[in-house]
Amino acid sequence: MRRSATTIHPQLSRIISETGHYDELFVTDAGLPIPPGSERVDLAYRKGEPPFLDVLDTVLAEIVVEGAVMPAEVAEASPHVLAAVRERLEPLGIEVELIPHEEYKRRSRGARAFVRSGEYTPYANVALIAGVDY
Numbered sequence: 001m002r003r004s005a006t007t008i009h010p011q012l013s014r015i016i017s018e019t020g021h022y023d024e025l026f027v028t029d030a031g032l033p034i035p036p037g038s039e040r041v042d043l044a045y046r047k048g049e050p051p052f053l054d055v056l057d058t059v060l061a062e063i064v065v066e067g068a069v070m071p072a073e074v075a076e077a078s079p080h081v082l083a084a085v086r087e088r089l090e091p092l093g094i095e096v097e098l099i100p101h102e103e104y105k106r107r108s109r110g111a112r113a114f115v116r117s118g119e120y121t122p123y124a125n126v127a128l129i130a131g132v133d134y
Helices: 010-018 052-060 079-092 102-111
Strands: 024-028 040-042 065-071 097-099 115-116 126-128
Touching: 010 040, 010 052, 010 115, 024 052, 024 102, 052 079, 052 126, 065 079, 065 102, 079 097, 097 102, 102 126
Parallel strands: 024 115, 040 115, 065 097
Antiparallel strands: 024 126, 065 126
């Protein structure tokens, strides 16, 4: 068994290991449409579980991030989610870019992969842009 304080999910661990500079890894709520043919790590097992922020924290513990994008609608519909994401990323020097949800969905077509949580909070989605550790 792997000794790890973070990711033990084999598919998620592989995706994180394969993610390269500028790849986009989408951490999503339960409702974001995922384009057909895209790689999906579906962690949802019931409404609200696992929570979006728990999944995000797990991914952030293992990946170098140099940018982040969220649907602009999160600011009005779920400002506490936006605040929580900013709280995690701003200490890393990462500002969250907000774009309209329709543009966000178009952008998702180029995702490296999607990590789906069981979150039922509107617009609880973030695209993490991978950086490098040097």
